[in-house]
Amino acid sequence: MTANAHPAPAPADPTLSDGQVQPGWLRRDRCPVCDAPASGASPAMRSDPPAETLPAEAHGRFLSGYGSGRVFFTYHRCGGCGALFCPTYYTPEQLDRLYGRQQENMADVPLPARTATQRHYAELLAGTTEVAGDYLELGADIGLFAEACAARMALGRMYLVEPNLEVHDELRRRLAGRDLVLGTGSAAEMGIPPGSLGLAVMIHVADHLLDPALLLAELRRMLRPGGVLFLVVHNVDSALARLLGKRFPPFTLQHPQLYGPRTIGTLLRRCGFEVLRTARTKNHFPVMHLARAGFQVAGLGAIAPGFDLPWTPGLRLGNIAVIARKPLSDAG
Numbered sequence: 001m002t003a004n005a006h007p008a009p010a011p012a013d014p015t016l017s018d019g020q021v022q023p024g025w026l027r028r029d030r031c032p033v034c035d036a037p038a039s040g041a042s043p044a045m046r047s048d049p050p051a052e053t054l055p056a057e058a059h060g061r062f063l064s065g066y067g068s069g070r071v072f073f074t075y076h077r078c079g080g081c082g083a084l085f086c087p088t089y090y091t092p093e094q095l096d097r098l099y100g101r102q103q104e105n106m107a108d109v110p111l112p113a114r115t116a117t118q119r120h121y122a123e124l125l126a127g128t129t130e131v132a133g134d135y136l137e138l139g140a141d142i143g144l145f146a147e148a149c150a151a152r153m154a155l156g157r158m159y160l161v162e163p164n165l166e167v168h169d170e171l172r173r174r175l176a177g178r179d180l181v182l183g184t185g186s187a188a189e190m191g192i193p194p195g196s197l198g199l200a201v202m203i204h205v206a207d208h209l210l211d212p213a214l215l216l217a218e219l220r221r222m223l224r225p226g227g228v229l230f231l232v233v234h235n236v237d238s239a240l241a242r243l244l245g246k247r248f249p250p251f252t253l254q255h256p257q258l259y260g261p262r263t264i265g266t267l268l269r270r271c272g273f274e275v276l277r278t279a280r281t282k283n284h285f286p287v288m289h290l291a292r293a294g295f296q297v298a299g300l301g302a303i304a305p306g307f308d309l310p311w312t313p314g315l316r317l318g319n320i321a322v323i324a325r326k327p328l329s330d331a332g
C-alpha cells in the first residue's frame, strides 16, 4: 500500500461549522429584559450548526424565512427573568449589512390580509384605552396601522419612521391631509418635544433591538403622562412555539431576543411603564401562504405558487400585542 492510496482530503468548506465560535461577534453581558448578568443564563435553543460557529459571510443563505436550513444564534434563558436572548450576536455594523440584504418579508401577503391584521390591532387598542394626541410609529411600513388609528382616534401630528424610502410616497398618499413627519433613521432624529406624544407604536420592532430598554426609556420621555405605548412582538411562550420548538420561525438571525407575555411585561415595567393589556393577536394570511409556510416549517419542501385562495378570517400565530402607558404621575 502506497502513501497515495487514499484520496487527498477535500478542501475545508469555510461555511461548515467546526464547532468553534467565530471571532468578531458582539458579546451582550446583561439580559436585555431584566439587566441580570448574562453569566447566569443557560443555553435553551440552538440551531445546527449554531450561527456563532459560522463566519458572518455564510449567514446570507440562511435568511429565507421558513426554510428548514435556518441557523440562528443560540438563545439562552435568563436566570433572573426567564427571557430568551442571544448573549453572542451581531455587532451593529454586521446587522446593517444583514438588513441591507434582506427583502421585505410581508410583501407577498396580499394587501387585504395585511389591512385586516392592522385593523384588528387598532381595534384592540381603541377598545382598551382612550388615545389622543401626537403619534409616533417606528417601522411604519406602508402606513396601514397609522391609517387604521387615524380613522378611530383623535390624532394630531403623525411622526412615521420608515427606513425604506420606496414606500414613502405610499405613506404620504395613504395619510394625505394629515400633519405628517416622515423619517428614515432613529426616533431621536424626529425632533419630537419631550412629553408630547399621545401614542408610540412599535409593531414587530422590539424583537429586533439590541438594547430595547434604551429605546423604551427614550419613548417614555417623548410620551406625555398617560401617553400610550402599543407593541406587537412574537410570543415565544405560545402554544405554537412549544409545538414547533426550534422550527418556530421567530427563532431567527434577526431577533437578538424573544419575549413572552410575562417577560415583555418585565421589560416594560423596568422602563417605567404600566401594562394595561397583553393580548394574543389574530393574523390574517392567505390560505395558500399559510400552507406554504406550514409545509416549509415542517420540512416538507415548498408548495408551488400559482393558487389564489381566500385569506383566512384570523389565526393566532404566536404574536402578542401589549398596551402600556406612561403613568399619569410621571412628568419625567
Ligand SMILES: [Zn+2]
Residues within 6 Å of the ligand: 031, 032, 033, 034, 035, 036, 078, 079, 080, 081, 082, 083
Ligand atoms: Zn432577564
